[in-house]
Amino acid sequence: MSVNVLVVSGSTGKQSRTRHIADVAAEAARAAGAEVRVLDLGETALPVADHSDKELMGSDVVKTVREGAAWADGFVLATPEYHGNLSGAMKNWFDYLWPELAGKLAGVIATTGGGGGDMSIVSTKSSFHWCHGFTLPFHAAASGKDFDGGTLTNDKVRVRIQRVGHDVVRYAKPIREAFEAAKAMGKEDPAAGFAGTHA
Numbered sequence: 001m002s003v004n005v006l007v008v009s010g011s012t013g014k015q016s017r018t019r020h021i022a023d024v025a026a027e028a029a030r031a032a033g034a035e036v037r038v039l040d041l042g043e044t045a046l047p048v049a050d051h052s053d054k055e056l057m058g059s060d061v062v063k064t065v066r067e068g069a070a071w072a073d074g075f076v077l078a079t080p081e082y083h084g085n086l087s088g089a090m091k092n093w094f095d096y097l098w099p100e101l102a103g104k105l106a107g108v109i110a111t112t113g114g115g116g117g118d119m120s121i122v123s124t125k126s127s128f129h130w131c132h133g134f135t136l137p138f139h140a141a142a143s144g145k146d147f148d149g150g151t152l153t154n155d156k157v158r159v160r161i162q163r164v165g166h167d168v169v170r171y172a173k174p175i176r177e178a179f180e181a182a183k184a185m186g187k188e189d190p191a192a193g194f195a196g197t198h199a
Contacts, residue, residue, distance in 0.1 A: 003169050005034040006072035010079040010090030012042040015150055017111045018087075021142055021161055022078040024152060025109060028165025029076065039068055041089040049095035062096055069100035074107075074172025076165060077128070081112040081120035081141075086127065094127045102132035102198050103179025105172040107164035110141040117141025132194060134175055140164050 007026045011018035019040055029036045046065060050056055069075075079086040108124045110117035118141075125135040140160035142152055152158055182195035189196060 003032075003034040003173050004071055004073045005029045005036045005076065005165075005168055005172065006068055006074075007036060007038045007076040008078065008090070008093060009038065009040045009042065010077065010087045010093070011111075012087070012089050013080075014042065016040075016042055016080075017142065017144075017147055017150060017152075018078050018080045020147075020150055020152055021109050021111060021140075022076065024158060024161045025076040025078065025107070025165040028162040029169050032166045032169035034074075034169045037068060037071070039065070039093075041087075041093060046089075046092060046096070049092055065093065065096055066100055069097050072100075072104065073176050074105045074168040075101075075128075076107045076109065076168055077124050078109045078111075079120050079124050081110055081115065081117050084119040086120045086124045090124065091127065094131065098131050099198060101128060103134075103176055103183070103195060105134045105136065105168060105175045107136045107168040108139045109161050109164055110139075112141055112143050114143050114145070117143070132198070136164060136167050136171070138164060138167060 009019045009022040026036050079090045106128045108121050110120045121139050142157045146154035146157050179195050182192045183199050185192035187196045187199040
């Protein structure tokens with residue numbers, strides 16, 4: 001069973017710890033058998049979303065972002081925690097998407113200066129839920145003390161991130177298949193559940 005996983009690194013920093021933990025998750029997803037793509041928002045010139053700007057919404061970079069999200073069966077979303085929230089870059093990515101995320105699964109991981117990452121994780125999960133997606137109940141966060149330079153050295157945190165990568169691969173396909181089957185029931189059938197609103 002082929003599973004497509006998009007790993008999104010939500011930091012714009014040039015020496016990004018967030019990109020490092022995104023790579024750890026990507027390696028785990030590949031080891032679990034997934035086809036993996038990594039979208040680094042620090043390397044993607046994605047303007048602030050403006051849905052009234054037809055030229056922007058039809059631009060190559062926006063098409064690429066949307067096509068990547070549509071391709072994915074599941075996601076690993078990696079965000080730094082800024083002021084108790086997900087990064088602006090990650091929120092901006094969400095602002096371009098909705099149907100591309102619906103009925104899919106995401107695992108969430110975070111980096112933080114010293115806290116537990118709970119606020120950024122909760123806000124990232126909330127944004128995904130508002131796009132009618134599901135998230136793993138399990139997550140992982142790495143604080144500054146878990147790194148030596150830009151390298152994650154805390155093995156316990158590394159294992160948690162790897163578990164997220166493996167679980168996204170494990171559960172993404174069954175969830176997406178169930179959603180698509182429900183959507184096929186049509187918008188008029190309440191038995192389709194929320195998937196019917198996407199029919």
